[in-house]
Amino acid sequence: xxxxxxxxxxxxxxxxxxxxxxxxxxxxxxxxxxxxxxxxxxxxxxxxxxxxxxxxxxxxxxxxxxxxxxxxxxxxxxxxxxxxxxxxxxxxxxxxxxxxxxxxxxxxxxxxxxxxxxxxxxxxxxxxxxxxxxxxxxxxxxxxxxxxxxxxxxxxxxxxxxxxxxxxxxxxxxxxxxxxxxxxxxxxxxxxxxxxxxxxxxxxxxxxxxxxxxxxxxxxxxxxxxxxxxxxxxxxxxxxxxxxxxxxxxxxxxxxxxxxxxxxxxxxxxxxxxxxxxxxxxxxxxxxxxxxxxxxxxxxxxxxxxxxxxxxxxxxxxxxxxxxxxxxxxxxxxxxxxxxxxxxxxxxxxxxxxxxxxxxxxxxxxxxxxxxxxxxxxxxxxxxxxxxxxxxxxxxxxxxxxxxxxxxxxxxxxxxxxxxxxxxxxxxxxxxxxxxxxxxxxxxxxxxxxxxxxxxxxxxxxxxxxxxxxxxxxxxxxxxxxxxxxxxxxxxxxxxxxxxxxxxxxxxxxxxxxxxxxxxxxxxxxxxxxxxxxxxxxxxxxxxxxxxxxxxxxxxxxxxxxxxxxxxxxxxxxxxxxxxxxxxxxxx
Numbered sequence: 001x002x003x004x005x006x007x008x009x010x011x012x013x014x015x016x017x018x019x020x021x022x023x024x025x026x027x028x029x030x031x032x033x034x035x036x037x038x039x040x041x042x043x044x045x046x047x048x049x050x051x052x053x054x055x056x057x058x059x060x061x062x063x064x065x066x067x068x069x070x071x072x073x074x075x076x077x078x079x080x081x082x083x084x085x086x087x088x089x090x091x092x093x094x095x096x097x098x099x100x101x102x103x104x105x106x107x108x109x110x111x112x113x114x115x116x117x118x119x120x121x122x123x124x125x126x127x128x129x130x131x132x133x134x135x136x137x138x139x140x141x142x143x144x145x146x147x148x149x150x151x152x153x154x155x156x157x158x159x160x161x162x163x164x165x166x167x168x169x170x171x172x173x174x175x176x177x178x179x180x181x182x183x184x185x186x187x188x189x190x191x192x193x194x195x196x197x198x199x200x201x202x203x204x205x206x207x208x209x210x211x212x213x214x215x216x217x218x219x220x221x222x223x224x225x226x227x228x229x230x231x232x233x234x235x236x237x238x239x240x241x242x243x244x245x246x247x248x249x250x251x252x253x254x255x256x257x258x259x260x261x262x263x264x265x266x267x268x269x270x271x272x273x274x275x276x277x278x279x280x281x282x283x284x285x286x287x288x289x290x291x292x293x294x295x296x297x298x299x300x301x302x303x304x305x306x307x308x309x310x311x312x313x314x315x316x317x318x319x320x321x322x323x324x325x326x327x328x329x330x331x332x333x334x335x336x337x338x339x340x341x342x343x344x345x346x347x348x349x350x351x352x353x354x355x356x357x358x359x360x361x362x363x364x365x366x367x368x369x370x371x372x373x374x375x376x377x378x379x380x381x382x383x384x385x386x387x388x389x390x391x392x393x394x395x396x397x398x399x400x401x402x403x404x405x406x407x408x409x410x411x412x413x414x415x416x417x418x419x420x421x422x423x424x425x426x427x428x429x430x431x432x433x434x435x436x437x438x439x440x441x442x443x444x445x446x447x448x449x450x451x452x453x454x455x456x457x458x459x460x461x462x463x464x465x466x467x468x469x470x471x472x473x474x475x476x477x478x479x480x481x482x483x484x485x486x487x488x489x490x491x492x493x494x495x496x497x498x499x500x501x502x503x504x505x506x507x508x509x510x511x512x513x514x515x516x517x518x519x520x521x522x523x524x525x526x527x528x529x530x531x532x533x534x535x536x537x538x539x540x541x542x543x544x545x546x547x548x549x550x551x552x553x554x555x556x557x558x559x560x561x562x563x564x565x566x567x568x569x570x571x572x573x574x575x576x577x578x579x580x581x582x583x584x585x586x587x588x
Contacts, residue, residue, distance in 0.1 A: 024130065025241065028115035031134055032108035039107025039142045040100060046146035047099035050153050051092050058157065059088050065165040073176030103142070110138040116241060148515040156513035163509075181273050188281025189269025196265030196288050197258070203293060204257035210300050212250045219243045257292075264288045271313055284313035355516065357434070360422060362520045364404040369528050372400070377471070380532070387525055394505070397521065399471040402508035406470050409446065410463060413454035420446060445507055452500065462488065462497070469501045 066072065066080055114134025119126055219242060242249075265288070272281025286309055293306035372378045378396060386396040412421040419429035420443070433443060458466065465479075465487065472478045479487075488494045511517065 024115055027130060028112035031111035031115065035111055035138055036104055036107030039138055040103035042142050043103030043145060044099045047149055048096050050150050051095045054153050055092060061161055065161040068165045071167060071174050073174045075179060076175060076177040079177055107138060110134055110141060147519060151518035152515050155518050159513055181276050184278035185269040185273035188272035188278055189266050192265030192268030192285045195285050197261045199289055200261035200292050201258045204254045207296055207300060208250050208254050211253060212247060214300060215246050275315055280313050283311040287311055287313050358516060361401060361404060362524050364423060365400050365524055366527060368404050369400055370531060373528065373532060383525055383529060395472055398505055398508050398512060399473060402505045403467055403471040405508060406467055406504060409450045409453055412450050442507060442511060449500065449504060466497050466501060469497065470504055
């Protein structure tokens with residue numbers, strides 16, 4: 001649908017759209033008012049039960065892991081123990097309050113957005129979807145949030161704490177605190193809180209009217225001219241909703257500035273401790289005000305600069321600035337030759353989200369997992385151990401995702417991609433990457449590893465060895481049994497490949513702590529086991545081998561576990577499928 005041209009046509013389109021928008025808004029608001037108490041109650045009860053139920057375990061296990069941590073020195077442990085107790089005391093309060101606010105916001109806004117979304121998807125019965133969408137799906141989404149929160153509190157938390165307890169200190173040195181510099185750091189942190197928090201809060205309140213009216217001016221201008229978010233017809237309802245909810249966005253921005261000012265001010269203590277100078281901490285207090293003022297001016301399109309001075313708060317900054325002014329500048333190797341852009345320009349440039357990338361990773365895990373299971377590299381025991389949490393080597397839970405990521409890195413290196421090239425030829429670059437800071441923690445190390453793989457110029461045999469080493473966690477016995485090539489004779493080459501494999505598995509282990517990872521992992525496990533059961537059934541019908549029957553029987557017993565039961569609609573077919581196998585096992 002082309003946007004209207006001319007002022008009269010734009011006004012006519014606006015007046016025609018206005019009652020339609022108001023009707024959808026009223027319908028969505030009614031559904032939100034009806035459902036948000038129930039969703040808020042469910043999310044509050046579910047999350048609160050998890051928080052309070054696991055709090056004693058979190059308390060004991062946190063102190064146990066901190067005391068046993070090899071990377072932390074004794075003095076630092078004494079300092080951390082009271083701080084950890086304060087955090088653990090505040091955690092139930094913050095978690096329960098956040099669950100109440102988050103449940104209320106999700107329960108109200110989800111039906112509203114689903115009502116608008118039902119109009120622009122080309123559905124056959126739009127009236128039915130306008131009424132139904134956002135009702136049962138909101139309840140399901142609430143249970144999904146509770147499930148993911150449980151995985152974070154149980155799986156992700158204990159995984160992080162186990163790493164803290166078991167990981168050895170780097171270079172045989174542990175982290176220790178310098179007691180002599182603690183008083184200066186505490187003074188700088190307190191002064192930062194007393195100065196930065198009120199000043200930044202006043203600045204945020206002073207600039208909030210500018211943000212409110214500039215945002216309304218921009219949105220109304222786009223609405224009349226059918227530009228920006230109003231250009232596409234499917235986005236018009238959401239853009240109109242943004243006009244009404246813009247004051248809430250301004251309030252949220254002001255509150256976010258106030259909360260961030262606490263961390264900005266307290267960071268002065270960190271600067272004073274790192275630089276071993278109270279004066280540098282005081283410099284940072286003033287510089288933080290200038291940084292916030294300049295950043296907010298850029299966001300609001302206000303005049304550049306700041307009325308606050310910006311002193312240097314790092315001792316190395318002056319020397320680095322001096323070096324940058326010298327005429328003899330030596331370019332690093334990464335700037336000597338720009339990578340080719342021919343392949344990148346042909347890739348589809350789309351905006352990506354971390355959830356979509358995680359879904360793509362599990363699709364690749366399913367595809368590669370079927371191949372590796374059929375080849376016997378991944379066994380049923382590996383999958384059973386991963387499901388029960390007894391997988392010591394992590395072949396299935398960590399090795400398989402790491403193996404899929406490695407294949408993506410190898411493909412990106414061979415294609416001379418500027419970013420990461422996915423299996424569907426979608427390229428992740430700095431322009432279309434997800435804007436989440438959490439994603440940058442994984443993207444930047446993966447880009448470095450891609451360049452390392454490109455520099456290694458691995459042969460197909462070494463690629464196979466590296467892939468199996470990543471998958472099997474360097475287990476020499478399993479590597480000899482399944483790998484077609486032995487380890488490189490060159491010790492330096494072998495050490496580089498082993499370090500690359502360990503680093504990739506470490507990154508994958510960090511990705512496994514993502515809130516939705518565990519739920520998708522169990523779906524992958526169930527799907528692979530069902531496919532294995534189906535294929536072994538076909539093999540059993542062809543040759544009638546007893547080994548296939550025993551394999552299928554073990555899979556059937558695994559699928560009958562409580563956490564992997566299917567729905568009732570599939571139970572009849574399951575019973576018909578299981579009975580012949582059980583009889584064969586009894587005969588054997």
